[in-house]
Amino acid sequence: MTFSMRKQGDVTIVDVDGQLIVGNRQELKQRVLDELDKGERKFLVDFEKTGYIDSSGLGVLVSLSKKIREQGGALRLANLNDDLRTLFELTKLDTLFDIADTRQRALESF
């Protein structure tokens, strides 16, 4: 599993390659919070290369969403495959997040 971050315009894009689970979710959280502390406000997490997410991974996304909103920012999610979308629907987190089918649509939604 790796997380890679890059900027596109004023949006910080995070690619999750592999799983987002209990063993690595703190790394994702810290890296996004570090960018938030530096003043970044628009975040896009792209799941195109993600295998699966567990409840800890979902929890970190919930926590980050709240912290980013508290700072006046926004978090978008993109490229959830059918399995990942099922997880969001089962937990009703699809009602909490802005989820786009593609990275481009997510970028356009800010």
Add this chain to the structure above:
Amino acid sequence: MRVALELEIPSDVCHIEHVVSEVTACCAGLALPPRALTLRVPVALTEALANAIRYGNRADVSKRVRVRAVVSDVALVLEVHDEGPGFDLGRCLRDCTVPAAREREDGRGLFLMQALMDRLEHSADGGSVVRMTMFRA
């Protein structure tokens, strides 16, 4: 047909991904329901292992977590054993989909295990045992 796999790991979450990979590899090629090996087993097993390590064994690396996977003609059964005192499944299982719970960071693990598997049981057997069953048909 009966395929069995038994693994034992220290109580450290860094071992979870390897165990999940071993179990799904063991089941590859078997006729299982759709999404069994891409969603249902990986997520449910990750949750059970995380609970066993974090809450059952309190992340004490001297304590072990044992995993048993058995595939019969009827079902895939996954058992996760830890050395903790166990828990009341009925009381711990919460509906994380209600609006008040949706913005919480925690509280979705058991819910997902129950939602993704056909049967979720807990028992005590010299420790705590979580048993998850997914029927093949």
